[in-house]
Amino acid sequence: MSISLAPRRPRRFAISCIVGAVLVLFWIGVAAIGPLFAPHDVGAVVDLDVFSPASRAFPLGTDYLGRDMLSRVLSAARYTVAIAFVATTLAAGAGVLLGLAAAAGGWLDLLLSRVFDTIIAIPSLMLGLVVIASLGASIPVLIGTLALIYTPGAFRTARALALNVNALDFVTVARARGERLPYIVVREILPNVCGPLLADFGLRFVFVVLLLSGLSFLGLGVQPPYADLGALVRENIAGLGFGAWAVLFPALAIASLTIGVNLVIDALPKRGRA
Amino acid sequence: MTASPLLRLIARRVLVALGTLWLVSLAVFATSLLIEGDVAEAILGQSATPQALAGLRAAMHLDQPAWARYLVWLGGMMRGDPGHSLITGTPVAALIGARLGNSLALAGITALISVPVALTLGIVAAVKRGTMFDRAIGLVTIAVVSVPEFLIATLAVMLFAVTLHWAPALSSMRDVESPLALARMYALPVFSLACVVIAQMLRMTRAAVIDVLDSSYAEAARLKGVSPARLVLRHALPNAIGPIANAVALSLSTLLGGVIVVEIIFNYPGVARLMVDAVATRDIPLVLGVAMIFSASYLLLVTTADVVAILSNPRLGHR
Numbered sequence: 001m002s003i004s005l006a007p008r009r010p011r012r013f014a015i016s017c018i019v020g021a022v023l024v025l026f027w028i029g030v031a032a033i034g035p036l037f038a039p040h041d042v043g044a045v046v047d048l049d050v051f052s053p054a055s056r057a058f059p060l061g062t063d064y065l066g067r068d069m070l071s072r073v074l075s076a077a078r079y080t081v082a083i084a085f086v087a088t089t090l091a092a093g094a095g096v097l098l099g100l101a102a103a104a105g106g107w108l109d110l111l112l113s114r115v116f117d118t119i120i121a122i123p124s125l126m127l128g129l130v131v132i133a134s135l136g137a138s139i140p141v142l143i144g145t146l147a148l149i150y151t152p153g154a155f156r157t158a159r160a161l162a163l164n165v166n167a168l169d170f171v172t173v174a175r176a177r178g179e180r181l182p183y184i185v186v187r188e189i190l191p192n193v194c195g196p197l198l199a200d201f202g203l204r205f206v207f208v209v210l211l212l213s214g215l216s217f218l219g220l221g222v223q224p225p226y227a228d229l230g231a232l233v234r235e236n237i238a239g240l241g242f243g244a245w246a247v248l249f250p251a252l253a254i255a256s257l258t259i260g261v262n263l264v265i266d267a268l269p270k271r272g273r274a
Numbered sequence: 275m276t277a278s279p280l281l282r283l284i285a286r287r288v289l290v291a292l293g294t295l296w297l298v299s300l301a302v303f304a305t306s307l308l309i310e311g312d313v314a315e316a317i318l319g320q321s322a323t324p325q326a327l328a329g330l331r332a333a334m335h336l337d338q339p340a341w342a343r344y345l346v347w348l349g350g351m352m353r354g355d356p357g358h359s360l361i362t363g364t365p366v367a368a369l370i371g372a373r374l375g376n377s378l379a380l381a382g383i384t385a386l387i388s389v390p391v392a393l394t395l396g397i398v399a400a401v402k403r404g405t406m407f408d409r410a411i412g413l414v415t416i417a418v419v420s421v422p423e424f425l426i427a428t429l430a431v432m433l434f435a436v437t438l439h440w441a442p443a444l445s446s447m448r449d450v451e452s453p454l455a456l457a458r459m460y461a462l463p464v465f466s467l468a469c470v471v472i473a474q475m476l477r478m479t480r481a482a483v484i485d486v487l488d489s490s491y492a493e494a495a496r497l498k499g500v501s502p503a504r505l506v507l508r509h510a511l512p513n514a515i516g517p518i519a520n521a522v523a524l525s526l527s528t529l530l531g532g533v534i535v536v537e538i539i540f541n542y543p544g545v546a547r548l549m550v551d552a553v554a555t556r557d558i559p560l561v562l563g564v565a566m567i568f569s570a571s572y573l574l575l576v577t578t579a580d581v582v583a584i585l586s587n588p589r590l591g592h593r
Contacts (some may be wrong), residue, residue, distance in 0.1 A: 064310075114294070117294050118294055121294050121295070121298050121572050122298060122302065122565065122568070122572075123527075123530040123531045123569070125534050125535070126531070126564075128303050129534070129549075129550065130553060131305060132303075133553045133554070134305070134306075134308040135308060178338065206420060210422050211424075214423065214424060214531070214535060217422070217424045217535065218534075218538065230422065233424070233425065237428065240436070252312065254421070255417070255425070257332065258420035259417055259420040259421075
């Protein structure tokens with residue numbers, strides 16, 4: 001460990017961090033209670049005009065079938081945030097558990113590292129495409145596939161962090177005191193890797209949102225009449241030529257969610273180089 | 275025989291990559307068993323008689339156990355023959371061969387543009403850390419890496435093809451007569467891919483260079499009064515080659531996912547489009563062939579970066 005001599009620059013990050021936190025909290029709020037305020041049913045065709053711009057009746061306009069965009073965005077945000085959150089939590093949970101176990105070394109480390117290297121070597125969009133196309137696009141399959149694809153990354157991060165901390169003096173001291181392995185992992189190692197793990201969680205959440213949107217764009221996401229944000233972009237893509245609100249809003253929604261998370265992570269303490 | 279430690283390290287990397295590629299072949303083949311569904315039924319339709327189905331399955335070797343088919347397939351792959359398409363009956367190698375050049379051209383042109391731009395801007399941003407320039411770069415790149423590739427591609431179509439009419443929205447190989455038309459055809463796909471690759475590579479390069487500039491030997495050089503140019507060129511960069519090679523490889527590997535989206539949006543006749551169509555038609559030999567090509571490209575990139583890192587670290591040569 002070397003001590004960084006570079007001056008800290010906290011103020012500049014603070015503003016972007018607050019902006020990011022506001023965006024993230026906003027989307028968490030929308031995902032949690034937004035659909036309760038939806039003025040119309042998600043699948044209901046309520047307007048004779050398609051791709052209509054914002055009006056008093058339809059605050060975000062209508063989509064390619066004349067459905068209320070506000071209701072659809074609220075529901076889609078819930079799908080995207082919830083699916084990505086559950087998938088990231090599964091990936092991070094499995095990754096951290098296995099990563100900590102692997103950091104102890106031995107055949108388990110060798111086996112897990114080889115298996116995860118294999119998954120990483122298959123481009124994620126391609127792996128997702130094949131798995132989802134063969135198992136059918138349902139929400140559990142989506143969550144499982146996304147979790148599978150991002151477990152190796154979480155595993156690598158957790159393993160590297162644990163190896164670093166493991167070599168530090170206070171862990172040696174704890175071991176010399178005769179503490180048991182669970183105590184060392186929970187009380188000595190975990191508190192010291194929490195910050196970087198949190199940053200890693202956020203980063204992986206962004207990746208999951210982007211991959212989910214990409215899969216949805218290829219037609220493998222949440223299936224009609226429901227939709228996640230990526231699927232909303234896909235189904236309204238015909239309106240792109242004339243700048244329809246229906247395609248801009250879900251696009252903006254994805255961007256603001258992921259940019260928000262990224263801004264928050266950027267302000268978190270870094271582990272070496274990211 | 276005593277090989278140099280450097281050579282042995284490199285040989286180890288290559289062996290690990292080949293081992294991983296073999297594991298990938300196992301994983302990909304196992305995944306394809308899920309897709310199997312029933313190809314015979316998909317081809318003949320639901321009204322097919324059981325005899326016809328059984329006949330077709332036997333003809334396609336679908337009645338053999340999975341491990342036997344895996345061995346046949348793996349043997350074929352090693353000889354460069356990944357089998358025949360289930361749908362058209364043409365050799366997969368011919369189907370892929372016809373498209374591979376197009377995809378390589380797309381990825382190659384993108385890489386040729388992205389790498390110099392990203393490295394230059396990344397190094398400058400790291401050296402000028404905290405200035406307006408650095409902050410502007412940081413904001414733009416964070417926005418680009420936060421946005422899905424299909425969004426950048428569709429926005430590019432909207433702006434350059436629909437509004438400004440600078441470039442065609444779809445790529446077709448037929449009406450390419452002049453070099454200008456060729457450039458116009460590649461403009462949008464390459465632009466969309468390069469945006470993502472440059473943003474990612476730039477961020478990682480900047481982080482790698484800052485890491486080195488924050489080290490104690492850089493501090494010592496600074497205290498000794500070394501000029502900023504010499505500090506960066508002589509002290510920082512040689513030590514950052516490993517991490518930068520890693521950044522380049524990882525960013526270029528995102529091209530592998532990016533081409534899938536971009537080839538679909540621009541209707542570009544490359545292998546990734548072939549793959550997406552093959553998944554839709556359950557054409558497993560074709561899916562397997564393309565998947566292996568993509569994974570092999572990833573491993574090639576990462577292994578090359580590892581070898582560059584080994585070669586750039588003189589300490590490893592004197593064990």
